[in-house]
Amino acid sequence: xxxxKIDKQKIVILFFSAFILxxxxxxxxAKKTSHKIVNVxxxxxxxxxxDNKDFKLCGEQDRIIQYYAFSEKTxxxxxxxxxxxxxxxxxxSKNNLESGYIRVRFIVNCKGVxxxxxxxxxxxxxxxxxxxxxxxxxxxxxxxxxxxWKSMTVKGIGRDYYQYxxxxxxxxxxxxxxx
Amino acid sequence: xxxxxxxSVYKWEGDTCRYKACNYLENAPKYFQLRKEFHKVYDRALExxxxxxxAYRAKSxxxxxxxxxxSWKKLMDKAVEINPIEHLGYRxxxxxxxxxxxxxxxxxxxxxxxxxxxxxxxSQNGTYHLNIAKxxxxxxxxxxxxxxxxxxxxxxxxxxxxxxxxxxHLGVLYLENNKYEEALLTFKKQEQEYSCAENAYYSAxxxxxxxxxxxxxxxxxxxxxxxxxxxxxxxxxxxxVDKVYLKDIENLLE
Numbered sequence: 032x033x034x035x036k037i038d039k040q041k042i043v044i045l046f047f048s049a050f051i052l053x054x055x056x057x058x059x060x061a062k063k064t065s066h067k068i069v070n071v072x073x074x075x076x077x078x079x080x081x082d083n084k085d086f087k088l089c090g091e092q093d094r095i096i097q098y099y100a101f102s103e104k105t106x107x108x109x110x111x112x113x114x115x116x117x118x119x120x121x122x123x124s125k126n127n128l129e130s131g132y133i134r135v136r137f138i139v140n141c142k143g144v145x146x147x148x149x150x151x152x153x154x155x156x157x158x159x160x161x162x163x164x165x166x167x168x169x170x171x172x173x174x175x176x177x178x179x180w181k182s183m184t185v186k187g188i189g190r191d192y193y194q195y196x197x198x199x200x201x202x203x204x205x206x207x208x209x210x
Numbered sequence: 211x212x213x214x215x216x217x218s219v220y221k222w223e224g225d226t227c228r229y230k231a232c233n234y235l236e237n238a239p240k241y242f243q244l245r246k247e248f249h250k251v252y253d254r255a256l257e258x259x260x261x262x263x264x265a266y267r268a269k270s271x272x273x274x275x276x277x278x279x280x281s282w283k284k285l286m287d288k289a290v291e292i293n294p295i296e297h298l299g300y301r302x303x304x305x306x307x308x309x310x311x312x313x314x315x316x317x318x319x320x321x322x323x324x325x326x327x328x329x330x331x332x333s334q335n336g337t338y339h340l341n342i343a344k345x346x347x348x349x350x351x352x353x354x355x356x357x358x359x360x361x362x363x364x365x366x367x368x369x370x371x372x373x374x375x376x377x378x379h380l381g382v383l384y385l386e387n388n389k390y391e392e393a394l395l396t397f398k399k400q401e402q403e404y405s406c407a408e409n410a411y412y413s414a415x416x417x418x419x420x421x422x423x424x425x426x427x428x429x430x431x432x433x434x435x436x437x438x439x440x441x442x443x444x445x446x447x448x449x450x451v452d453k454v455y456l457k458d459i460e461n462l463l464e
Binding site: 072158 | 273284446
């Protein structure tokens with residue numbers, strides 16, 4: 032009987048601890064989401080788990096400029112340099128026959144430093160699909176290692192801006208780099 | 211986004227559902243198309259009239275511009291499903307311009323042509339007649355003879371509406387098919403339409419092929435000069451077919 036009593040106490044303590052833990056987790060989640068109300072399509076918030084801790088915005092989150100196509104104003108060497116970078120840094124596995132689109136979207140801060148990289152993947156019919164890590168991780172890492180993004184100023188003030196690259200992949204090979 | 215319609219059109223047609231949605235949008239506050247408020251306004255318009263295809267298209271633009279091909283396609287498919295004649299040309303153009311989906315674009319252009327009694331129209335940016343865009347899709351699928359024939363026909367049928375780069379693309383196609391004489395003649399026509407770095411660059415390639423080293427060098431220098439003056443192919447959102455970059459020109463000059 033004594034033994035049973037101790038077990039009951041243990042169970043009560045365990046349930047109580049689990050309950051407290053759940054409450055704490057819920058509060059943490061609520062706190063996190065309260066800061067992450069999406070105001071614009073494709074907004075990228077910081078994620079402490081995956082983002083480089085050294086990457087900092089120069090301005091406020093809601094002041095990040097939307098920038099659509101890259102040019103000589105945004106990347107040193109223009110698209111030629113970007114194509115050459117992926118030619119050097121992407122190795123296509125002969126056995127991988129996957130096709131589709133991979134978008135890597137990120138932010139370039141006012142110092143020309145990029146961060147907060149996010150992936151979006153689909154098949155060639157624009158339906159969601161997950162590529163093998165061999166492909167998506169390579170593209171992600173290669174995009175992270177592009178270092179010639181230019182800083183942008185508007186009316187003399189340095190601004191952060193969004194940028195993206197889309198890779199059209201056919202049978203594991205990069206066919207196009209967009210936009 | 212294409213411009214908001216004159217709502218009275220729907221009224222005259224007796225389409226009260228679209229008239230109400232259109233009217234609501236006309237009087238609603240205006241927001242930047244990526245803002246959540248913009249989407250709330252258009253969602254409300256869709257509540258008023260679920261078949262108001264323009265609202266789906268307007269919402270899709272934010273996703274197109276941020277490269278979210280999945281959400282863009284879902285919304286545009288909805289717009290096309292409701293009103294194919296109105297939206298097929300735009301969807302096809304976006305497939306070509308933003309995603310280099312040549313087969314998908316051709317399919318939309320050809321389907322539009324088959325169901326519409328009118329001309330299939332122009333690209334969203336106004337740069338190309340959609341037949342020229344279709345020709346460029348065929349070119350990129352390595353069906354260059356088909357591409358040449360479409361551009362020739364388009365120029366012949368509508369000689370007063372030649373696009374800013376039509377002759378350039380045709381000239382490059384001739385060059386790629388080793389028809390150097392036709393290529394040079396076409397580049398000269400392009401010169402009259404719009405003298406740009408690309409036209410001089412591809413002319414240089416023809417001169418190289420026919421071993422005219424003096425004109426080859428002269429054209430490359432001209433191309434570089436035009437490029438540095440900003441006279442080059444340009445699109446706010448993507449990189450046009452046949453565009454060249456400063457590095458390409460400099461590499462040939464070395």
